[in-house]
Amino acid sequence: MPFADLGLSPELVQAVKAKGYDTPTPIQAQAIPSVLMMRDLIAIAQTGTGKTASFVLPMIDILAHGRRRAMMPRSLILEPTRELAAQVAENFEAYGKNHDLKMALLIGGVQMGDQVKALNEGVDVLIATPGRLMDLFERGKILLTGCDLLVIDEADRMLDMGFIPDIETICSKLPTTRQTLLFSATMPPPIKKLADKFLTNPKSIEVARPASANVNIAQHKVLVPSARNKRDVLRTLLRSDNVSTAMIFANRKTTVRELNKSLQSHGFSSGEIHGDMDQSSRIATLDQFKDGKINILCCSDVAARGLDVKGVSHVFNFDTPWHPDDYVHRIGRTGRAGATGRAFTLVAPEDLEAIENVEKLTGMKIPVYALETGKAADKPERAPRERKASADKPEREAKPREDKPRREARAPREEAPAREETSRAERAARPEKPRREEREPPSQPGEWNGPIPGFLGISAL
Incomplete structure (x- = not known):
């Protein structure tokens, strides 16, 4: 089914073709007609299935009729991260080029004056x-009473980030007779409660089982003996698996920074993006990645859901994510829009529980990747231990040989007889005492049992 059969305007279909797309994805084919019919919608879709276009495209045609008013946006799209918001804005610019529509991006880390x-x-x-x-609303810089269309994107991510109370407040400020579209990869109870409260008779679409991974992504886990081996194995995979563009995810911002420095020191063209960077630096790094100036991007989960870069051939989980849902969103950076991709997760002993949780969530056993060169990559880590063991053994054997002369030097054996003779001479000079066997037999209880003191002047006989 071509895009023209979904009810989109010819101008919009032309813009879609200019982007290189002819056939809609399953979620686009199901969602676009319902949105054009002004129905509320709940869409459960895994990342990388083209869900952004499934609401951007029909919104452009809906908003083509009507006029703008100051401080009163006609539609609102809520996104959990700045990166994802910027990505949606790029989609509007690309697909709406044949329409007279104005868009504003309201995100943190950017000058508020231009947004106002x-x-x-x-x-x-x-x-x-x-x-x-919420910040601008509380300052009185924006009115939401004219907003007739609301999109809540990545609802489960909103829940993880603690935005649900803000979303409830925002929804309460919007007109009750509005169209609401809710997109999420999973449907946990709090999101279901949110949908029941703010959506009216919604149509539900589910293009894949919740939290399942994209079938276009070949998934592997690589078992490593310890966390110290991960960098060696990662470099081996980067060199051997025909990697053109890769994203590498770690759980901690410090790990992201250290990993990027390590890759650069080994000759890789890499960059980093994490929450400690300001917005301008993050945008600059993303532009370098998109333009091909760097082909490896080390990321924390701040970028896991917000990036849509064509041609990402590989995703590497340097750390198994703490939250199983993040696994699906991480690997969803590859295998997008019908393309194929590969995802590798490096699993050390401390990651075993986390990878088991991922497999429970996705309902599949991730196959172990038998990396021939991965064993070789382990040797540099094991070799020092073997060398250390071989070095320790002579040291333990050498210890007695070194200690023995020192003990003989401090206490030579030939001196022992001299001390013994001196002792005999001293004893001979003392008054002779009766030997133990010559002493009085033990007395009865209460009688004196020792020698007679000399001051008594009496004889023992």
Whole structure:
């Protein structure tokens, strides 16, 4: 089924073809007609299935009719992260090039003045993170009473980040007669409760089992003997598995920084993105990655759900994610829009419980990747232990040989007789005492049992 059969305008279909797409993905084929019919929608879709276009495309045609008003956006899209919000904005710019629509991006880390100016001029589409939107709303810089269409994207991620109370507050400020679209990879109870409260008779779409991974992604886990082996194994995979563009995820920001430095020192063209970087630095690094100036991006989970870069051939989980849901979103950076990809997870003994939780969530056993050269990569870690053991053994054997002369030097054996003769001479000079066997037999209880003191002047006989 081509895009033209979904009810989209010819101008929009032309913009889609200019992006290189002819056939909609399953979620696009199911969601777009329902959105154009102005129905509320709940869409359960794994990442990388084209869900962003499933609401961006029909919104463009819906908003083509109507006029803008100052401080009152006509539609609102809520995103959990700045990266994802910027990605959706890029989609609007690309697909809406044949339409006279104005868009504003409301995210943290950016000058507020420019955002306020855009709102004052009037916008058709407002793409925002909950925190910055609430900030401007409390300052009286924005009115939500004219917003007739709301999109809550990555709802389960919103839940993880603690944004549900903000979303409930925002929904309460919007008109009750609005169209609401909710997208999520999973449907935990709090999200189901949110949908029941704020959506009216929604159509439910589920294009894949919740939390399942993209079938276009070949998944592997690589068992490593310890965390110290991970860097060696990672470099081996980067060199041997035909990696063109890769994203590497770690659980901690410090690990991301150290890993990037390590890769650069070994000649790889890599960059890093994590929460400690300011927005301008993150955007600059992402642009380098998209432009091909670097082909490896080390990331924390701040970037796991917000990036859509064409041609990412590999995803590496340097650390198994603490939250199983993050695994699906991480590996979803590859195998997008019908392309194939490969995902490797490095599993040390301390990661075993986490990978088991991932396998329970996704309902599949991730196959172990038999890396021939991976064994060779382990040797540098084992070799020092073997050398240390061989070095320790002579040292333990050499100890007695070194200690023995020292003991003989301090206490030579020939001196012992001299001390013994001196002792005999001293004893001979003393008054002779009766031997033990010549002493009086033990007395009866109460009688004196020792020698007679000389001051008594009496004889023992």
